[in-house]
Amino acid sequence: LLCDEATSALDPKTTASILDLIQEINRRLKITVIVITHQMSVVEKICSRVAILEEGTVVETGSVEQIFSRPRSRAAKNLVFPEGGNTVAVTPAQKNSIRVVFNGAVAANRPLVADLAIEKGIRANIAYASTKSVGDRAFGSLFLSFDDEAQKKTAVEFFTKITDITVEEL
Structure with a gap:
């Protein structure tokens, strides 16, 4: 059909x-x-699966979960994050930054930044956040910056232990 x-x-x-x-x-x-x-x-x-086309050419294919959590092509990024949040610029003031990616995470319903502050005593600045629900799962990105490299490393360790979340140091 x-x-x-x-x-x-x-x-x-x-x-x-x-x-x-x-x-x-x-x-x-x-x-x-x-x-x-x-x-x-x-x-x-x-x-369940998606193909992204740009100017009549397939530029990316994959499961909806893959494309929504980690769009690779410019066209997919523009469709999934039309407000440009997937490419947030990191300024010098935000050099100790990470990107937390929700890959269908149930954890997106948990107060992760508050948990980080309470459990590790770390304050995080939320530079950008965007999540989308696909079915009953959450996909999206959260950009956080920290006061120093040590806090960033602790935050990376904290988020790495959570299922369906990946962390990228920026």
Whole structure:
């Protein structure tokens, strides 16, 4: 079944009904559904795999979880993080910074920054945060900066122990 912009210009209630219908057809008839859309909310709700196209060329493919948690191509980053949060610039004042990535993390429902402050006595500045729910899982990024390198290292150790979270030093 090919659905080309099936929810374009529809009100939210009708969009939800159409997406429910597409999912029902997929489940009941066990047929592959190809969805063409610019709406990442549609991808989040009904897709399991995604291909990102730019100027007619496939630039990235993978599971929805992979693309939403770690978009690699410029096109995927622009679609997943249209506000540009995936490429937050680190200023000299934020040189002791990390990026915490939620890879379908249940932990996103936990007050991680507060836990870091309470358990390790570290204050973190939140430079940027963005999460999206895909099904019942959270995907996104959290950029944190710290007063010094030692605090950054402690924070990296803290976050590394949490399931479905990856940490990058910036």
